[in-house]
Amino acid sequence: MVQPEKKALDFYKRQNYTAALKEFLKLDKQLQKRTDILVMIANCYDSAGQKKEAIKYYKNALFRSLKNETAAANLAIIYYEQNKLIRAYFYARLTLLLNRQNPSAMVVLGNIAYRRKKYIKSLKYYKKALQHKQDFYTANFNTAGIYFDMKNYPAAYFYGLRTVRLYPHSQEAQALFADICLEQNKTDEALEVLSQIYAKNKKDYWVCNSLSRAYQQQKKYAEALDMGWKAVTVSKGENSQHVNFGYLLYEVGLEFPFANVKGYAKKWATKYPSNPVVLHMANAIINNTDVSQIDSLFVREIFDAFADDFEEVLKGLNYKVPSLIGKSLDSLFSNLKLKKMKILDAGCGTGLCGKYLRKYAKFRGLDGVDISPKMLKIAKQKKVYSHLYNQDLRTFLDSHSSAYDLVVAGDVFTYFGELNPLFVLLYNSLRKGGRILFSVSENFQNENNYFLHQSGRFLHNRKYVENSLKRQGFFVEKLNRACLRNEGENKVFGWIVMAQKQ
Numbered sequence: 001m002v003q004p005e006k007k008a009l010d011f012y013k014r015q016n017y018t019a020a021l022k023e024f025l026k027l028d029k030q031l032q033k034r035t036d037i038l039v040m041i042a043n044c045y046d047s048a049g050q051k052k053e054a055i056k057y058y059k060n061a062l063f064r065s066l067k068n069e070t071a072a073a074n075l076a077i078i079y080y081e082q083n084k085l086i087r088a089y090f091y092a093r094l095t096l097l098l099n100r101q102n103p104s105a106m107v108v109l110g111n112i113a114y115r116r117k118k119y120i121k122s123l124k125y126y127k128k129a130l131q132h133k134q135d136f137y138t139a140n141f142n143t144a145g146i147y148f149d150m151k152n153y154p155a156a157y158f159y160g161l162r163t164v165r166l167y168p169h170s171q172e173a174q175a176l177f178a179d180i181c182l183e184q185n186k187t188d189e190a191l192e193v194l195s196q197i198y199a200k201n202k203k204d205y206w207v208c209n210s211l212s213r214a215y216q217q218q219k220k221y222a223e224a225l226d227m228g229w230k231a232v233t234v235s236k237g238e239n240s241q242h243v244n245f246g247y248l249l250y251e252v253g254l255e256f257p258f259a260n261v262k263g264y265a266k267k268w269a270t271k272y273p274s275n276p277v278v279l280h281m282a283n284a285i286i287n288n289t290d291v292s293q294i295d296s297l298f299v300r301e302i303f304d305a306f307a308d309d310f311e312e313v314l315k316g317l318n319y320k321v322p323s324l325i326g327k328s329l330d331s332l333f334s335n336l337k338l339k340k341m342k343i344l345d346a347g348c349g350t351g352l353c354g355k356y357l358r359k360y361a362k363f364r365g366l367d368g369v370d371i372s373p374k375m376l377k378i379a380k381q382k383k384v385y386s387h388l389y390n391q392d393l394r395t396f397l398d399s400h401s402s403a404y405d406l407v408v409a410g411d412v413f414t415y416f417g418e419l420n421p422l423f424v425l426l427y428n429s430l431r432k433g434g435r436i437l438f439s440v441s442e443n444f445q446n447e448n449n450y451f452l453h454q455s456g457r458f459l460h461n462r463k464y465v466e467n468s469l470k471r472q473g474f475f476v477e478k479l480n481r482a483c484l485r486n487e488g489e490n491k492v493f494g495w496i497v498m499a500q501k502q
Contacts, residue, residue, distance in 0.1 A: 004030075012040065017048045035061045035068050042074065051078055069098040076108040085112050103129035107138050119146050135166050141173055148180055156180045164193070171197050171204075178210055187217045205235035209244055221252050221259040229264060237272055243305055246281030250454050253285065254488060262286050277301055284456040291452050292417040296392050299415055300371045303349065307374035310350055317485045319352075321410045321439045324482055324496045326356030328437055331478075332498070333360065341365065341405035344429070346393055347412035351379035357408060358384045367404075369396045397425035405431055409438035411484070414457040417450040419465065423472040430501045436474070439484060440465055441494040455487065462495060474499035 008023035042057035110125030144159035348368030
């Protein structure tokens with residue numbers, strides 16, 4: 001190796017990319033037929049963050065030699081990093097034409113498949129990459145992450161453990177592995193890893209959050225609450241941490257009534273008085289009787305956050321409201337000769353009631369309205385609704401007078417304490433003889449009209465619901481008590497109510 005080239009490579013190995021680039025550019029002028037020099041120039045630009053120049057020199061290398069595998073693979077990587085997926089795909093495919101065993105190209109294709117939610121396909125690419133380079137960090141880490149997302153925790157554990165063994169200094173890999181351990185109730189293993197990360201970086205609020213979960217699993221509730229509070233404060237009130245802390249207070253309150261959850265709730269509300277998530281969840285923990293309605297901003301934040309996992313979570317709760325509503329409609333149509341209706345699915349969410357309503361709606365006669373745009377995006381994919389509206393329910397009803405034959409509200413009134421103003425809007429939205437069909441949860445706590453439960457939902461008194469409907473001009477046709485869902489080890493009871501406009 002000639003001295004100038006050795007000098008350039010030495011600068012590059014020492015990560016002095018500016019000096020290395022200067023030497024490689026000199027070499028390129030002297031040795032213009034060397035594509036490897038062009039690749040090294042591009043590498044210098046890439047390492048220095050000058051992606052545009054890096055792309056230019058990688059392409060020059062390919063122009064000089066279409067068989068330059070490194071240039072093609074690095075172009076695929078850069079274009080993927082720039083979110084230019086079509087170009088990334090092209091250069092990854094070109095790389096595999098030059099070398100079917102190139103692991104970098106396989107990982108890029110795996111990443112693209114993952115971005116498109118083709119998880120099985122992405123796993124296939126990652127595993128092919130690992131066949132040729134077993135210690136490839138991205139392939140190991142992403143495989144663990146996909147299996148974690150797919151809830152295949154044994155497979156996630158295998159690849160997560162392998163990643164942390166291969167890369168023991170990667171906090172990213174350690175954090176993922178700890179979360180996998182928590183899902184498998186390997187709490188001691190999770191705590192060991194999390195404690196090491198926390199000792200190095202006490203400002204990582206997601207690590208604080210994971211430590212809180214680990215302590216909760218061990219029934220160390222004081223430590224769980226302390227670490228959950230740290231996650232909130234270290235994040236400077238990041239909204240995801242508010243949501244996590246609210247559910248932590250709720251769960252700990254159920255598991256150990258003597259824990260200081262109300263003290264933390266009061267401190268929380270005092271520190272963040274203008275945050276709708278904090279105010280509502282804190283009020284729910286302390287059962288604030290002054291609250292008569294849940295802030296619509298809170299509802300939107302919560303359902304946007306849980307939209308992707310919403311239906312799977314409800315399956316685990318044995319959620320029955322949509323099927324109970326379907327049975328009520330079947331009973332109504334079996335007893336009365338009714339024409340197909342113009343129907344509103346109020347608070348339609350991801351569209352769980354839609355499949356039960358569609359057969360009773362006239363052509364293009366099923367509308368849905370919800371405050372969460374992410375929930376509506378999932379509902380749209382079901383292709384059962386004629387129109388979907390992203391709007392607050394009260395605002396929507398106020399502008400749709402005498403528009404519907406039937407308004408259905410599955411688990412929607414649980415976000416309203418005082419129901420009378422809502423019943424007025426529902427009455428006005430119905431055509432002559434129209435009906436409302438809805439569920440409410442039973443207030444088993446006291447004799448009040450409604451009660452704000454620690455879960456953040458309102459429970460209602462049966463007589464209050466019945467009297468409110470009659471006061472607004474409804475005739476109550478059905479009011480059937482049923483188990484609506486499970487909550488932990490307990491069953492949640494309520495009523496399926498059908499009432500007709502008089």
